[in-house]
Amino acid sequence: MAQKKTTHRTAEEKAATAAKREARRARTERARAQAEERRKKAKRKEQLTRFGLIAGVLVLVVGGYFLISNLGSDKPDTAPAGASDDYGLVLGEDDAPKSIVVYEDFLCPFCGQLEQTVGDQLDEAVEAGEVKVEFRALPFLERISDFSPKAANALAVVLDTSGPEVAKSFHDLLYDNQPSESGPFPDDDQLVAWAVEAGADEDAVRPGIEDMAFEGWVDAAGEAASKAGIKSTPTVLVDGKKVEGQTLAEIAEAMVGPTS
Incomplete structure (x- = not known):
């Protein structure tokens, strides 16, 4: 039997982490306000589609997130x-x-x-050996809720303890049960329950989910995405090139359509 990992942190460490998270939220709000002011002064050169408009709003959220992330993390x-x-x-x-x-x-x-539109077809393409897919979970919407980084961390915990197949099942369950941006948001117990439903061992995943064991890695993922020019989600690359489709149907077609 594999030995259990002792990943519980002390109360002092948890309190320090919580304090840092609160400070980060405050900096995010300030950065968002500054970004909003700049947005109001800028002139739009063309009308955006509804999808593009929402993506533009997310750019402000992401910009605020990365402004504070780049201040450094210990x-x-x-x-x-x-x-x-x-x-x-x-x-x-x-x-x-x-x-x-x-x-x-x-x-x-x-x-x-996007997951609802193309998820099953993408799974079939992977199974048939036609596609290699890489999911990069980001904490872009942390300003809205801690669920964003918590879910990304939970995926990392499941991957670490249970492997990619179980992690993919957990990934799909997160979307099957995706909360509204206005909440209510799943808590740690629910994330653990979904991990177990996906095939993980509760004793293996609970400590890492509760203690945000991969929080630093999730932050680093976000910073790397920013440096790569990723400004909104979902962003899809096919054979290294960004899909420029304006609708989910166009993006899905690029993902599972014939190879060019």
Whole structure:
């Protein structure tokens, strides 16, 4: 039997982490206000589609998040076992004819809609050896709720303790039960319950989920996405090129349509 990991932190460490998180939220709010003021002064050159308008709002959220993230973090960014070097959950064969990267946030409603639109087809393509897919979970919507980074951390915990297949099942359950941006939001016990439903061992995942064991890694994933020019979720890359579709149907077609 595998030994249990002792990942519980002391009360002092938890209190310090909570204080840092509160300070980070305050800085995020200030950054968001500054970004909003700049947005009001800027002139729009063209009308945006409804999807583009929401993406534009998310840019402000993401900009505020990364402004405070780049101030520095003293949390370790140790990666979960099985994660890619680019902060992703990878499924499929390396030699698959098509490679897809999905930047996502488990609180983002458009990410949930994209999953509903293309999830089953993408799973079938991976199973058939046609596609290699990498899911990169980001904490873009932390300003709205802690559920955003908590869900990304929970995915990392499940990947670390239970492997990619169980992590993918957990990933899908997060979208199957995605909360509204206005809440209510699932708590740690619910995240643990979904992890167990996906096939993880409760004793293995509960400490890491409750203690945000991979919080530093999740933050680092967000910073890396910012440096790569990712400004909203979902953002999809197919064979290294960003999909520029304006609708979810267009993005889905690029993901599971014929290989060019």
